[in-house]
Amino acid sequence: MTPSYPAPTWAHIDAFCRADRWDEVRETDHVHWEKLLPSGEVLRTHRSFASDKPISQGRFGVILREQLKVSRDEFWRAIETREPVDRPVELDEPEKEYPAWVVLGLGKYGIHEARVRAMSPEEAEKLLQEKWASQS
Amino acid sequence: MSALLPERQFSEAKSALSDVMDEVVHERRPQVVQRHHGKEAMLLVRPDDVRRWLDTFRLALRVVLDENEVTLVADPVGLSGYGDSLDTAVDDLLIELRTYAQRFFERPQFYAQTQAARHEPWLARFALTHPDAQRDLLIADIEAGMSTGDHAVASAV
Numbered sequence: 001m002t003p004s005y006p007a008p009t010w011a012h013i014d015a016f017c018r019a020d021r022w023d024e025v026r027e028t029d030h031v032h033w034e035k036l037l038p039s040g041e042v043l044r045t046h047r048s049f050a051s052d053k054p055i056s057q058g059r060f061g062v063i064l065r066e067q068l069k070v071s072r073d074e075f076w077r078a079i080e081t082r083e084p085v086d087r088p089v090e091l092d093e094p095e096k097e098y099p100a101w102v103v104l105g106l107g108k109y110g111i112h113e114a115r116v117r118a119m120s121p122e123e124a125e126k127l128l129q130e131k132w133a134s135q136s
Numbered sequence: 137m138s139a140l141l142p143e144r145q146f147s148e149a150k151s152a153l154s155d156v157m158d159e160v161v162h163e164r165r166p167q168v169v170q171r172h173h174g175k176e177a178m179l180l181v182r183p184d185d186v187r188r189w190l191d192t193f194r195l196a197l198r199v200v201l202d203e204n205e206v207t208l209v210a211d212p213v214g215l216s217g218y219g220d221s222l223d224t225a226v227d228d229l230l231i232e233l234r235t236y237a238q239r240f241f242e243r244p245q246f247y248a249q250t251q252a253a254r255h256e257p258w259l260a261r262f263a264l265t266h267p268d269a270q271r272d273l274l275i276a277d278i279e280a281g282m283s284t285g286d287h288a289v290a291s292a293v
Contacts, residue, residue, distance in 0.1 A: 025239070030231060042252040044236065048218050048228050056202030059218065066214060100197035100208060101281035103222050113221060117201040 005076050008060045011051035012079060016068065019078045020085055037087060043069060061095040097121065102128055141179075146171035156180065183264050190261035194277045199225075213255045226274055233270070237263045 006012075017024070017033040022043070025032040031047045045067040055063070064070055070078070071092050074085050098121045105128045106116055116124050142165055149156050149169045159165045160180045170177040199222065200207040208217040208225040215236060217229025237259045240247050247253055265273050 030235070032235065036250060040249070040251045042247070042250045044214065046216075046232060046235075048231075056205040058200040058202040059205055059207040062200050062207050062209060062216060066209060067216065095200045097209075098199045098201065099281050100199050100222070100278040103199045103201075103206075104275070104278050105282065107222060113201055113206055114203075117203075 003073065003076075005072065008055045009051065010047045010049055010053055010055060012075075013045065013047055013055070013063065013068075014051060015079045016070075016075055017045070019082045020068075020070075037069075041069075043067060058095045061092060065091045065094060098124055106131070141166055141168050143168045143170060145169075187261060187264040190257050190264070193257040193261050194280050195258060195274070197274075197278050197281065213258055226271065230271055230274065233259075233262050233274075234267075 013033075014031070017035075020035065022033040022035040022045075025034055033045050035043045037043065045063060064072060064075055068075065069087060069089075069091065070085050071089055074089050078085050098116065102121070102124050103113060103116055106124060107113075109128075109131050111127070119127065142159070144152075144156065144167060146169055149167070156167055156169075157180075160167055161182055164182060164185065166179055166181040166185075168177055168179055195213065196211040198209050198211070200209070204220050206219050206222050206225040208219070208222065208229050210216070210229060210233070213233070213236065215229060215232040217225040217227070217232060219225035219228050236255075240252070240255065240259050241263065247256075262270060262273065
């Protein structure tokens with residue numbers, strides 16, 4: 001059975017970083033967190049928005065996988081127990097990703113992010129190639 | 137040190153600093169300055185030359201799309217920019233890159249002992265770009281992905 005979790009907010013990121021013993025770095029209007037792992041890897045994350053603002057699932061997946069280096073289960077467990085994560089942990093599957101040049105390129109043809117999102121990355125890239133081909 | 141580059145002892149360079157700078161800046165001649173019988177050395181070079189040398193260190197950028205939210209991820213430095221469009225996500229990533237580059241070069245000895253040490257050429261390239269041109273640099277890196285060269289960089293990091 002898949003556990004159910006609350007909708008993540010930026011306050012949860014802050015709570016996780018405190019529980020996981022990250023260092024808070026205040027250098028701009030953004031709140032930055034940094035953690036040195038025993039492996040020598042330096043993790044970094046930041047918050048650009050108000051703490052009560054919800055985080056979309058795709059963005060949350062990127063933050064977990066690439067910045068915090070934890071699974072959803074470990075993320076919520078750390079907040080609940082206020083104990084650091086024992087890394088490495090098995091990470092969740094990556095989100096659907098698009099090369100930035102595909103999103104930028106389609107935007108130049110008036111095909112903006114909402115429409116790109118309805119396509120697979122392969123479909124989006126194929127459409128851009130077709131747009132280029134039709135111009136040449 | 138290699139005799140292929142002009143070398144000066146520290147005391148000599150110090151007393152002729154104006155000449156040294158003229159050679160580096162106006163004649164584009166890198167200079168090695170050393171002391172303690174060559175045990176310590178530094179290389180003097182024009183910033184724009186270094187910036188050019190680092191031009192192959194392009195960021196590889198990818199995007200995750202949610203409803204009205206764009207997340208832009210920069211490899212290999214592992215930074216993200218958040219926005220409601222690609223445009224605003226680029227702006228947010230710019231702030232992150234500036235913050236990280238500043239912190240990185242303020243604490244070089246710390247980062248040199250970590251896996252983040254490998255980020256240095258990407259951050260140096262960004263830091264050596266005029267602030268007014270840093271956004272264009274990011275857009276150029278995105279557009280560079282249109283060539284197959286970006287796949288080679290992404291797979292190398």
